Each structure stands twice: as structure tokens, then as C-alpha cells.
Amino acid sequence: MTKRNQRYDHGRVEARWQEVWERTGIYRAEVDWERPKHYALTMLPYPSGDLHIGHWYAMTPSDARARYMRMKGYNVLFPMGFDAFGLPAETAAARANIHPWKWTYSNIERMRRQLRSMGTMFDWEREAVSCTPEYYRWTEWFFSRLYEAGLAYRGEALVNWSPSLQTVLANEQVIDGKDERTGQPVVQRMMEQWFFRITDYAEELLSFSGLDWPEPIKAMQTNWIGRSVGARVRFPVEGADPIEVFTTRPDTLHGATFMVLAPEHPLVEVLTTADQREAVEAYRAGASGRSELQRTDLTRDKHGVFTGGYATNPVTGTDIPVWIADYVLMSYGTGAIMAVPGEDSRDWEFAAKYGLPVVRTVQPPDHFEGNAYEGDGPSINSDFLDGLYIAEAKVAMIDWLEAEGRGEGAIQYRLRDWLISRQRYWGSPIPAVYREDGAVELVPDDALPVELPEDVEFTPTGRSPLVSHEPFLNAVDSEGGPATRETDTMDTFMCSSWYQLRYLSPGYDLAPFDPEEAAYWLPVDTYTGGAEHAVMHLMYTRFFTKALRDMGCFEDTAAAMRAHGRDPEGMFDEPMVMLRNQGQVLGEERRGDRVLVVGRQEEDRLKADSVLVVTDPDAQLEYADGDRLVGEIVSRTEHVLVVQPPDGPDPVTVEIAEGATIEIPTIPGPNSVTQLRHRLDVQRMSKSRGNVVNPDDLVERFGADTVRTYMMFAFEWEKGGPWDSRGMRGAQRFIVDVWRLGKAEYRARSVDDSASAGLRRRAHQAIIKVGQDLESFSWNTAVAELMKLRNSMNDALAARNVTPEVWRETLSILVLLLAPIAPHVTEEVWSRLGNRTSIHLQPWPEPDMEAAADESVTMVVQVNGRVRSRIEVPVGISESAALDLALSHHNVARHVGESEVRRVIDRRPRLLNIVV
């Protein structure tokens, strides 16, 4: 234990204050219409077993922000819960025969304890756990509302079917088309499942107005929705329905020389001729063995099969061949495309491979060398479009299609409806039954929730026990007739699409949420979480909120708002107003320098006389006789290197001799040991690599305050970065110093007015700076500013040259500003200062702008843009005084010399640039 640590017992201090906070309930958030509200939310964790450092990285800065908002006068709600349904629990059940309830609950217990050790201000009375019947009753209830609103329907979608296990596998369980556990093949099979009509909201989801969200997230969602404008065109087929396609280039219709259908397209049956049937069937069978991901792999050769059938190009009247190819997906657009090789390079490739005709319909520029021409130009070979450029030609063609009844202008989205069916046990049941006649019926609301049976057995196949559980399966319909219960359960994204509502009143049993609570707290003001949820979770919850709004689920809430004088207009359009993403804490994999060491063998080490960094990666250097060594620097401590030779031999310890030459070609001049780069072996954190940083150990050793401070100090929060355990010491010293400063018996010795004013200035500047940084999620610079204030206080304590009043004021400011970041030590110091109410109930300090103002500042004097002098000047210095002062400075005078001053760039008081 360190000397500092002997005195600061973080374990005792943190435990005590956590107990006090819990007992006094200072983090309870209650509706108070007299105060402005702030709903801060951080993404809820999946109870996977242990909290990892990433949770700390995500949650403690969010907690600091929530605490800051509270000090700024807001009534802050900051809840926490668990996204508790999901595959891992079921996998554990199948593998170890532990019931998912038990597995999940014991994990939740453990994580609750770990979460409390963070010292967060979570209001635990708001906790919601999505796998409890009290919660999923309402998940089911929402399903029923969506069904009634026509937003839930049954449709077909491909699933990963394992013929050997007779079960459906998740994408992550399938690797290279095989079951990851058994290695058995997996096929793509159509299955009837439940969907939500998120596509009805595609247009609204494209609008982010009023949302303070990161631009990349908005861009990703926009791309995911993938709006394209074009036309639907029908190609007649003899003796069958026409083939409908969507195209963004209706202007090129004259150049459509063939068509391609998805192998699953229903018209394939009709179009395939007898002599092509065998080839088509074989191709379709092959396609079913490929996942969508494989089918759409860019690096794969395009291939397809001719069906033998033809369709008629509606504008030229020509019969064109119809092919099938698996890169055309049934789930996108109409499952069919018109191929225009002249203007589309993919179609060109396909045409070239199979000898299909090409007709150019856009005139390429002179000397155009490429194949397909995708740029703009006048139409050619296109009858009534000839001479028109793309934009006009599109309009003209759509007019023609509509007039002739061959098609119409259309908008197509890449977004597909949300497939919510999961063929699993551990999820929220879908409250539907199938009558004997096959009709679907909802379970009445008063019979909700449909509960998951507990007496189930899990088999290693991973097959949902619900499908064979008779008491669960047997149901009655609304007329008392026999019915079969739906055995699919819901996607867990469904649970997390509305948890922000459940937190408002987790015990409420009249509705999913209490309108009185919702009227005050909604919407979420600040949402934080990982960017990996950029699209799916965040888009589903946006859809959910909009659907709820349109189904009238917020009407009671709106009424309550009006009753309290709050305008409900626009309050239910979006779930989260502000979004910020944290980066990821990971390991860095940096190679060390590759070196050639020459020296002499001494006992267990090589004493080096010269070290040369080898920059050419292809350099062939012989490894080692006794005195020469080539390898990568694995680590370095002072003058001792550990060098790993290539191809396996043990690492060699190299000691750099006094006066040895070190040569690094990329750094000119003589080089020193410290410039050698060694390998950083902190690798990307993952369970499989066994290098996950366990926060419990860190808390035990350093305390939660130190871990929190380090998490906020070490990285740019939105970026993340590699973990470096050594950096923890800086945070630890800082926390202990704060405690020590708080405990110090300050006695002034030789009070100096300017020192007092100087310390006060630093303190009030810190109020401004830290406030700005916390507003903008810049934790690292906020901590840096506080460390600077700590340094100033250290100096003042040593010199004892500030007044006791200033000392005390500065100390109070230091702990108040640090309180959101390190809640325990600041509470400890605060109470030592004689305060009776918690520091976490104090208002954020107001800066005294006069005290914070600089009196003098360093003026940089440049001559022709190069810094020649730095002069301390009063802030309000006049232009002539500044110029005189600058020109009288010897170094400036030297550079100005006899030259004429042509211009002075005046950025007083910080900078003066004299152009000669």
C-alpha cells in the first residue's frame, strides 16, 4: 500500500457514503411540476454475467452528466434496468441444464451489486427487468395494439434451418453455412412469421428534425432506409402475370435487353421451359444453401441460369430473355430486375459472361473507354427520348408508362419490415392463437400476459421447448373452441423499444406506463450508448414511439400534460431528443520496432553496442549467431530490451551498453533508447482472448472514484481507445490529493494578494471550463482542468501564501466541480468542511466573471508569421503600446532590422504579427 493510500481508505469511504445515499434516498426522482425535468438514459445492459469495463465506460460518464444536470437545477431521472430476454440464457440452459430464469436472475443479482459499486445515482426504485411477467405483459399488450392497427402481420421470410437439429438457428450460430456447434449444414428455408410494418414509417423515419443526434448515426439510418426514386415497370409475359420491376433508371428502358429474377420468384415456375428445368432446379437448390450474406458477397463471380422464358420489353416490344441469379433478392423490391448492360456495370458484367446483347441508350463522351456508361448524356436509341438528358428522360418515360398503363413513378425503400418472430423459448410470448379453421386470434387483454411455462426441458438441439409443451400449446379461441397457441416469441429489440416508458412506473398495472409520470418526464432528454446500436435498436424504438403515438397510446399522457400546463404537441414523435455515443475501450495492437542488435553475449543477456531499426519490411536479415540478433522489440524497461526473434525462438534480453549507438533511420540525428518503440500488448478486449479488464478488481484496488475518473480522463469519450493500466495511477494520485487537500489544516503564512487573486482566478476559470466540458461530454478536458486546479492548490498549500478565505472557497469549488465525476471523495471532503447536506444536492457554483478575468496575458510577437518573442502584457494594452513594446524587444528588433514594417496584424492582446 502506498503512503497516500494508507491514509485514504477508499473502500471504507465509498462504502459509507453509498450506504448514506441509499438510506437517505437522495437519488429518488419524483415528479415535481415546480421544477424543470431532465430524463437521462443510458442503454440498459444485457445480464450476461459480469459487468465489464465497457459498462463503466458507458455508464459512469452518463452518470456524471446526470449529476451535473441535477446540480444545474434540473429534477433528474436516471434509471437502470436489464434487457433480460435473449439467446445466451437459452444457450446456457441447453448446455448446462440451468433454467433461463435462474441463470438470468443470478446474473442480474451480481450485476446489481456491481452497478451499485460504481457510485451512480441510479434510482433503483425505477428498475425494470424485461423478462418479468409484469414487464412482458405490456410487451404483449403492445403487440396486440399493433396487430389491431394493422401494423403486425404474418408473412414469409427466410430462416436458417438446420435439418439435422430440426430447428432454426440465429445468424450468429451459423458460420460458413454450417451450424457452429455441430458443423452440420444449414439451409435457407421460407417460414411464415410475424412482422411489424416499419416500412409504413419509412418516410417519417428519414426526418431527424428537432433531434440532436450525431451526424454519422443519422447518415447510417438514412442509408439503411435507402430511399430511391424511380419507376415501377411491368414487362408482359405470354400466358402469365407480367413481371414487375423497380428501376431508378426508367430512362434506359430501351436498353433493357434481358431480365433477372430472384431464384425464389414465383414466376420462375411459369417461365421455365422443359429443357431448362433441370438447370433451373439445380440452381435454385444451390441458392438455398447460401445465406443472404454469401449471395450478396461482392467478391463472388456473378452467375445465373436462363429460364428459357421471355418477357416483352414494354417500350420496344422486343422479347427479351429472363434469367435467374441469386444476387437478386426476393426480399428487396419486387425480386426482379430489368438489366441494362449499356448503363449498369453489373449488368454489363453479366451480359458479357453469358453473351447477352447490349444496347447503349446514353451517348458516352468522345473517347469513352469503359464498358457500361453510368454518367449523364443525351439519350440515344430511345425513340421519343432521344436527345434528352437523364433527368428529363426519366420524367418523359414515366409519363409514357403512366399514359400507356405499363407502369408508374414510384419510390422504393431498401428498408424491410421488421421480422419479430423468434423460434425460441426465452423471449416475450406473442399473444396469439390459431383456431381450428386456421384463423388468427389475439389473446384478450384481460388474459395477458401469456406466461412462459416454467416446467420445460431444454434439449441440446436448442429447439424451443414451447413447441412440444402441451399445456402451453392447448388454448381456446374466443368461442370456446380448441386452438393452438403461437410458439414464436418476440425479438428482444421489442422489449428495448419501450423500456424508457416502463422505467417511469415499473410497478404500474393499469397500463404500460403511468400517464401522470409520462406527462412530466417524457421524452428522454439525453440518451447515451454504443454506436453499434446506431441502426437497429434506435430505429426500432423510433418506429415504436411513432406507432404508439398514432395508435393513441399517449392520449392520457397528453391530457395530463395539458392539465399541468404543458403543451403535448410534438412530445411523442421521437423517443430521445439528444443522443451521444461513446466509443469502445479496447486493446491496441502495435508492433514494436524491428531491430538489428550487434553486441556480445554476457551471461543471460546480450550486451548491445549498436541497435539499428530496420525499416524495410522485406529486408532479409539473418538471425543470430551469438553476437547478432534480429527481432521485434516486445518490451522495454530503461536500457533493457526484450527482443523477439522471428519464427519462434525464445525472446532475448538485450541490455544496451553505455555509449551504444542507436540508429533510427526515420528520426534523423543520434537517437536514444526512449525513441525505440516496443510492442503494446494490450489486445482487443474479448472473453475469448482472456484479457478482459475486470472492474471489480480495479474498484477493490483503486476505488470507484479513481476508476470513474480514469475512464473519463483517459480517452476522448466518443472515440474510445486502448486500455492502459498504468494510466490509472494518475487518476489515483489525483483523487488522493483531493482528499489530502480537503484534510489539510491550512494556515496562511505570508499572504500575498496577487497569489490569492491568482488562485481565485484559477478556481473561477475552472467553473467556466468544467461546465462547458460537461455540457459537451468532454470528460477528459474537464478532468485535466480539475487536475490543474489541484496543482495550483498544491502550490498554494506549500507556499501558504493565500488567504484562508480564498483557500476555503477554492477547495469548495474543487470538490463541487469534481462531485459529478468522483462522488464519494467529494462528499467526504464536503462533509469535513462542515456541510450538513450532501454535496450532490448543491447547486453548480456560479463563476465570478470578474475574478476569472485575466489581468495580464502572454502576447506572442511574430515577424512574418514566425514567433520571435513572448511578452507579458496587460489585457487592455493599446495598439501603440503593444507595438512599441514589441519593437523594443531585442529579438524582434533583430528580425525587423532595417526593413520597412509593411503591415501589422493586430490580434491583441494575444498576438501581434509584424509583416516586413
Added chain:
RNA sequence: GCCCGGGUGACGAAAUCGGUAGACGUGGCGGACUUAAACUCCGCUGCCCCUAAGGGGCGUGUGGGUUCGAAUCCCACCCCGGGCACCA
């Protein structure tokens, strides 16, 4: 392939508006304290050159440009990370 980020000392980083590059911290080096080690404290720490004090040059992935002045803006290129991907 497309889109979005990013590239700054030995390391994590800062520079909020085009105006002192490297704040703050880690590590390292030197010193004090110590029987010793740890802890702690003090000093130094981008690279190079001249030097007695003091100066000078170079430097934010590379090359060019705009500007009195560029880590920051523009053009081209290289590299790293993330996302999406035959999207018709």
C-alpha cells in the same frame, strides 16, 4: 466498391473561431528523502544545431496550394478504424 470517422512526442491525449503546437496525465531521466526499496517531493523531458547568456532550424501521415499566419481551409495521395454492401 461506397459511406462515415481518424492519423499530433516513447504512450493516452489537448489545442471549442485560421493565431503561442504538445495543456493535463502516463512513462523516462536527474536529484532529495530512505540502511534499502516503495511511497512522496523537486527539476528536466518533440527532434536537431550553435551557445556563456541567449538564439536558430525542423516538426501535427505524404506531396502540393490558399493565407501575414494552417494540426485546423482547399486539391491529390498513403495508411488505420467503423458501418453498409450485387439496392436494381
